[in-house]
Amino acid sequence: MVLILLNFEKRDIVLIVGLLLFMIGLIPFMAPVYAALITLVMYFGIKFYVAKRRKSIEKDIGEGICVDCGSKVFNKKCPNCDL
Ligand SMILES: [Zn+2]
Numbered sequence: 001m002v003l004i005l006l007n008f009e010k011r012d013i014v015l016i017v018g019l020l021l022f023m024i025g026l027i028p029f030m031a032p033v034y035a036a037l038i039t040l041v042m043y044f045g046i047k048f049y050v051a052k053r054r055k056s057i058e059k060d061i062g063e064g065i066c067v068d069c070g071s072k073v074f075n076k077k078c079p080n081c082d083l
Contacts, residue, residue, distance in 0.1 A: 019043055 019039045026035035056074060065071065066078035 015043070015046060 019042060022042070023035045023039040026038060064073040066073055066081060069078065069080045071078050071080045
């Protein structure tokens with residue numbers, strides 16, 4: 001739990017509440033321990049994804065903006081249009 005507290009952000013509350021509801025929804029189908037484990041894995045997965053995304057957004061700055069949608073261009077590609 002120390003790791004979670006270290007990186008705690010305000011919008012994490014929304015994520016945690018959502019995941020807690022998800023966990024409660026899982027409990028009728030499996031042991032609470034497994035539901036908690038799945039929820040923890042999801043939490044760290046989402047945190048990892050968000051951190052990676054934020055890093056790539058920071059990297060984008062300076063490469064330009066997409067003509068079609070106005071997104072920041074990354075690796076000469078628009079993350080929205082050139083997937
Ligand atoms: Zn675009």
